[in-house]
Amino acid sequence: MKVTIVGSGYVGLVTGACFSEVGIDVVCVDIDENKISNLNKGIIPIYEPGLEDMITRNMKKGRLSFTTQIKDAVKDSEAVFISVGTPPDEDGSADLKYVIAVARDCGKHIDDYTLVITKSTVPVGTSLKVKNAVQEELDKRGVDVSFDVASNPEFLKEGAAINDFLKPDRIVVGVENERAKEILKKLYKPFTLNGHPVLFMDIVSAEMTKYAANSMLATKISFMNDIANLCEIVGADVNKVRKGIGSDTRIGNKFIYPGIGYGGSCFPKDVQALIRTGGEHNYDLQVLKAVEAVNKKQKVVLFNKILKHFNGDLEGKTITLWGLSFKPQTDDMREAPSLEIVKRLLEAGATVKAYDPIAIEEAKHHFGDTISYYKDQYEALIDADCLAILTEWPEFKFPNFNIVNRLLKNPFIFDGRNIYDRFEMKAKGFDYFCIGVDTAKEIVTPVLSSAS
Structure with missing residues (x-):
């Protein structure tokens, strides 16, 4: 055949x-x-x-x-x-x-x-x-x-x-x-x-299925990010909330991890296209419009945390980014949160250093020589004022934190993917900031439970 x-x-x-x-x-x-x-x-x-x-x-x-x-x-x-x-x-x-x-x-x-x-x-x-x-x-x-x-x-x-x-x-x-x-x-x-x-x-249903599937997944992501932001405000822990709702078989535990927004070639484009299709048929897809709006705001949440921690002044600060692709195991940077975060950091006067296992060459097409690129994740940390995690690559999950602490000017980690345990980070001497928990106000001692 x-x-x-x-x-x-x-x-x-x-x-x-x-x-x-x-x-x-x-x-x-x-x-x-x-x-x-x-x-x-x-x-x-x-x-x-x-x-x-x-x-x-x-x-x-x-x-x-x-x-x-x-x-x-x-x-x-x-x-x-x-x-x-x-x-x-x-x-x-x-x-x-x-x-x-x-x-x-x-x-x-x-x-x-x-x-x-x-x-x-x-x-x-x-x-x-x-x-x-x-x-x-x-x-x-x-x-x-x-x-x-x-x-x-x-x-x-x-x-x-x-x-x-x-x-x-x-x-x-x-x-x-x-x-x-x-x-x-x-x-x-x-x-x-x-x-x-x-x-x-039928063909029409098959065409609709693709857009509906990606829009549903995007909806789960934006919903969870909205809940994460509210958790920070009211003092809840989004990680516990996520486990609580994910255990409901009607909801499930996939695509409910808080972070810095979705990107890539599918979700942003398909949500926009389905909204457009609704408009062409005089139907206002209000939920998907909200999904898109939440996602756009979420892409600057980590930048705002960095800006706030440095009292609104990033002029002359050096920020190291680990991860540039929109997700692990790809060099795809279409609609990646890193695009918006790097833009904001540069506009604020910061110097940006970046490491990604795969996406460096692709990143050069987007950023040119406006940021510095490194082939080693630790080398990128030297004399940086903080580290920000933008992509949850496996090699970032268990780094040598003694080296990280030694190379950074300040022991500040901004985790946009919640890949670290915040209590462990604090115990290791880091000021640690993640999504969906106000770690600045949190008591360090964790609440013990039988479920991990």
Whole structure:
């Protein structure tokens, strides 16, 4: 079986690599000649654990190839996946020009039945636009080639995408007939042998499912951050509150960890796009507007804590940041809280030193030479006035605190991800500030309990 993946970004590469891993012949297409040239040399444009080895292995076995020529790629392909970007416009709506361009290319070049599958995250109704674009090009050619469209949204977590694809919680597929359904059943059979469900539905529902899922997760994050801020004001401990509500099976314990806001390629864009879709249908999505507003405010909470601790004056202060990516196990900095925090620190006159295990090169595209970059997390601490944790990378969880204390000018730690035990930090001599607890007013002795 042969499939074509158009778009060799994050989703396209993971999809192509995983399909080839189970024996499907895959051709990945991209208009970026430099990217394709690098991929053919084994140079991967993104960081994702396990992806490079999987791509290299399947290229050697002849099951995975890369090209800029969509005309050759779609020949003999049973299915074409559209996996190009859908960046947000200024009004928050998804820009579909790349999706429609691929649909038109399919219409220009297919010569036998083909299933055109939208993998990109797209607003409700996009598949109809894809279908019309393919048909318009077929009509221009004056040929009668049958095709179908389908929606197959991705639910990949950056940093765990390979496992998510190979062992999915569920596979959501929107189809309009049995022929399309059978092709997708065959494609995904290797991934469903252990009982992982394929949820077939109509196309509109599949498109909505993607946005609804990400918006729900974003809602949980913003809700918990709002509660965390209230906890600080009233003297409650958000960590205990989180455990209390997370034990309720109706709520669960995922995505209720307080922090400095969500970022990345999905949540911000998808929340905005769904709000826009509501507006286009004269429906005001008030909850999601609040989710977005809370998230924007949350990204400056840690900066405000730093500013307050230094009595509103950061001029001449040196701040060390551990972590720049929006989450661990990725170099993705799209909508990362670090972008807003660094901006505020620089505007306040501070000098910024930063360390991230993976995202330094990506950070240079955003910050240039306005901050200093380090290859060692401890070297970045030398003569800094404080340390701020922005990303919960595993290597930050158990550092040598004796070295940290010795290298910092002041034993101040601002933890935007609540990865440390505040009582231990105080016992080690640090002034420790986290999210959802007013540690400045707190009694040091912890309340003992049977539950950790």
